[in-house]
Amino acid sequence: MSWWRGWRDRIETDAPLGARTWYRIGGRAKWLAHPSDAESLSRLMSAVAAEGVPWRVLGRGANVLVRDEGFDGVVIVLDAPAFTKMTFEDVSVCVGGGADLMKLCKACCDRGLSGLEGLAAIPASVGGAVRMNAGGRYGEFGDRVRSISVVETGGALRDLSREDVGFGYRTWGLGRAIVTEVVMDLVRDDPVRVRGRFKEYWRLKRATQPVGERSAGCVFKNPPGASAGRMIDEAGLKGERCGGAQVSPRHANFIVASADARASDVLALAQRVRDRVRERFGVELEQEMEVW
Ligand SMILES: Cc1cc2nc3c(=O)[nH]c(=O)nc-3n(C[C@H](O)[C@H](O)[C@H](O)COP(=O)(O)OP(=O)(O)OC[C@H]3O[C@@H](n4cnc5c(N)ncnc54)[C@H](O)[C@@H]3O)c2cc1C
Structure with a gap:
């Protein structure tokens, strides 16, 4: 059985x-x-x-x-x-953990609800955005969360406040819980201005990152007070290749893959990057990308 x-x-x-x-x-x-x-x-x-x-x-x-x-x-x-629905009420939205983050951002723009524009062009589900506290210099997903619902390892259903989630830099404090629903509080604004900011952040991201290519975003977390991308660049690794994987010439903390790449190419290149940064700066880079 x-x-x-x-x-x-x-x-x-x-x-x-x-x-x-x-x-x-x-x-x-x-x-x-x-x-x-x-x-x-x-x-x-x-x-x-x-x-x-x-x-x-x-x-x-x-x-x-x-x-x-x-x-x-x-x-x-x-x-x-049940996991992809979005229900708006005044300046709040209740959204399923499987909903697409960009669809949520665009729905907020249409309604003149501000708060998520800074996440423009970040590919994510809402649950993945909570788990990773997705974001960057223009804000993080956790900033707007009021509460979440989860299923815990073992099957228990729980509702948690923002404080319970323990948002941090590209992390949270809930281990392996599964996010099924999120309630977010946004701010009323002119839809034209909200959409304008969203488009501007999208443009800025596209100008500096290989957004349209195959990748998992930043491979490494920024060490405290430093930029992993700058270190990788200064270690001379921009454009470095291993099989079908390449350190992006546009942003050194992205490893992009060609259509014929294997996961082992990406892993070998990530290891080479980690080794060279350790040799050059004495810093152990912590991986942000998950390997399954
Ligand atoms: C081109 C590109 C640009 C990116 N730019 C950024 C950026 O600017 N800022 C940033 O923070 N990230 C960025 N990323 C990384 C990625 O977008 C984020 O980490 C995002 O939050 C991942 O969401 P996901 O739904 O794809 O999660 P997945 O990749 O599917 O999973 C990531 C982790 O979340 C867990 N997870 C997924 N769904 C749930 C759920 N419902 N409940 C609990 N855990 C769950 C998974 O088990 C896994 O541990 C970028 C990635 C790419 C490819």
Whole structure:
């Protein structure tokens, strides 16, 4: 009998994962689960915990590199309508953990709700944006969060305030909880001005980062008081190649991949970057990109 017996929602076996990530490379998942709502996800997590099945939750795959061997466990995707809905009420929005961040930003622009413009051109699901506290110099996702709902490892459903989340630099304090819903507080403004700022941040990001290419965004976190990209550049690594992977000539903290790249090319190049920065600056770079 399979571990998910009795679970009524869709589960795929031997499912390709690469195409579900921004890199579009990497192997398959042993199982790919599509829960229909938070209660179904809770039941799935109970079964996973009871059987000790390895698991991951995947958003837009914009911060993940899947190994060529794939993932020997269950990958959960929140693509059911219950996880992608957005409900606006005055200056607040309640949005599902599987909703697309750019769709949310654009819906806010249309309604003249300000607060998310600084996240323009960051590929993410809402859940992934909470988990990573996605953002940059123009703001972070956590800045606007009032509360979130999660399913914990083991299956418990919980509602948490912003303070409980423990947002930090590209991280949070909730370990492996799964975000199912988020409530955000925004600020009323003129839609033309909100959209204008959103477009300007989008333009600035495109001018400095390889936004349209296959990558997982910044590979390394910035060390305290320093820029990982500048260090990689000063170590002479801009444009460095390994197989189909290349340190982006536009932004040295991005490793971009060609269509024929393998995940192992990206991993080998990331290791070379880490080694050279350590040799040159005596600094151990911490990886921001997740490897599954
Ligand atoms: C071109 C490009 C530009 C980028 N620019 C930026 C930037 O400016 N700033 C920035 O911060 N990041 C940036 N990134 C990285 C990426 O966009 C963020 O890390 C984003 O938050 C990832 O969201 P995701 O839904 O794709 O998460 P995934 O990559 O799918 O997953 C990332 C992590 O979040 C977890 N996760 C996913 N969904 C959930 C959920 N519902 N509940 C709990 N955990 C979940 C995953 O298990 C994993 O641990 C960039 C990436 C690319 C490709």
